[in-house]
Amino acid sequence: MNVKAIIQYLGKCCREISELANGKGEEVSYWFDYLWCAARYGCLVRQYVYGEFYRQSSIDRKESMTYRRFIKVFKKLNRSDYVHLLENKRDFNIHFASYVKREWMYMPETDFNTFCEFADRHGFVIVKPLNLCEGQGVHGLQLPKDEDKRKKVYEELSGKNIMVEQCIKQHKDMNMGGRSVNTIRMHTILDKDGNVHCFKPVFRAGVGDAVVDNYCAGGCCYEVDLELGVLITPSLSKDHIKHKIHPGTDKIVYGYQIPNWDKVIIDITKAAKMLPQCRFIGWDIAITDDGIELIEGNHNPDYELIEFFGTRGWYAKTKKWI
Structure with a gap:
C-alpha cells in the first residue's frame, strides 16, 4: 500500500470511528481497540464499525472471518x-x-447476423461488462427493430468487452x-x-x-x-x-x-x-x-x-x- 492509500485509509478510519463514538468521549478508546484488532486479527475499519467487531468478545474475535483471514482462505x-x-x-x-439456461452473446465474438437473430428473440436485454464487478456497469437495453439502428448499436457494443444476455424470468x-x-x-x-x-x-x-x-x-x-x-x-x-x-x-x-x-x-x-x-x-x-x-x-x-x-x-x- 502506497503512502497516498495509507493516508486515505486513515482518513476513512477517522470518519468511521468518529461516527461510532458519536461525541460520547470514547473515540480514543475505540482507536486503541481498533488498532489492536487490525494488528491482531486483520480487521478492517468497516468490519470494526459496521460489522460491530467492537462489540465482540475476545473469543468471538478469534473466530471471526476478518479480511486478512478471508484472503488467506480463498x-x-x-x-x-x-x-x-x-x-x-x-x-x-x-x-x-x-446451469446457465438463458441465451447470451459475447460481443467481440458475435457477428451482425447473429446479433440480429438474438434481437428478434429478445428485445430487452441485460448488458454486462466483463472487466467490472459488484454490479458496476450492468444495465438494461432495448434492442431496436430498425436495421440501421441495430447496426449502430451492434458497432458500439461489439467494440467492448461485454456480454449481452437474455433477461431471466x-x-x-x-x-x-x-x-x-x-x-x-x-x-x-x-x-x-x-x-x-x-x-x-x-x-x-x-x-x-x-x-x-x-x-x-x-x-x-x-x-x-x-x-x-x-x-x-x-x-x-x-x-x-x-x-x-x-x-x-x-x-x-x-x-x-x-x-x-x-x-x-x-x-x-x-x-x-x-x-x-x-x-x-x-x-x-x-x-x-x-x-x-x-x-x-x-x-x-x-x-x-x-x-x-x-x-x-x-x-x-x-x-x-x-
Whole structure:
C-alpha cells in the first residue's frame, strides 16, 4: 500500500470511528481497540464499525472471518490458474452451461447476423461488462427493430468487452417490488474428501428502480436459514438501517420463504463439484419456476455478507472443512 492509500485509509478510519463514538468521549478508546484488532486479527475499519467487531468478545474475535483471514482462505483453496472460470463471465457461462439456461452473446465474438437473430428473440436485454464487478456497469437495453439502428448499436457494443444476455424470468416470490432479478448468494467449500459444504446463504434484493440487487449498489441482504430456506434476519444495507420490512414494500422479512429451496441445495452442490480446483466459491443464483439459474461464481466473494450480520464466527466454523 502506497503512502497516498495509507493516508486515505486513515482518513476513512477517522470518519468511521468518529461516527461510532458519536461525541460520547470514547473515540480514543475505540482507536486503541481498533488498532489492536487490525494488528491482531486483520480487521478492517468497516468490519470494526459496521460489522460491530467492537462489540465482540475476545473469543468471538478469534473466530471471526476478518479480511486478512478471508484472503488467506480463498488463496489457499482456489488455484489461480482456474480462477478465470469464475472471474470471466464468458468462461463461466461455458463451463457451467448446464446451469446457465438463458441465451447470451459475447460481443467481440458475435457477428451482425447473429446479433440480429438474438434481437428478434429478445428485445430487452441485460448488458454486462466483463472487466467490472459488484454490479458496476450492468444495465438494461432495448434492442431496436430498425436495421440501421441495430447496426449502430451492434458497432458500439461489439467494440467492448461485454456480454449481452437474455433477461431471466425469476420466480414471482423472488420479486420484492423492484426491477432487479433478486438472487441468493450461497457460499460453498469443497473439502479434501470431495464433500460440498454450503454455508451462510444470503438473499439479495434490489430496492426501487435498481437493475441489480448488489449490496454495494444499494440493495438489501438478508440471511437465509440453510435448512428451511426462510429469511431470519433484518437487512444488511449501505444505509446501515436494519430493515425488517423491505424498503418500498409491505413485505415482512422474517419467515419469508425462498421458493425451490431444495433445488438450490441440490444443484449448487453439483455445481461446486464441477470446479474442484476452486474449493471456496460464492455463487449468485436466480430462482426460476423450474429451479435455479447460475448468474456467476466468485472466487473472492464479499466477506461482508459472511461476517457483518446474522450468524458470525465463520472462520472457526469453516476451518474444519479447509
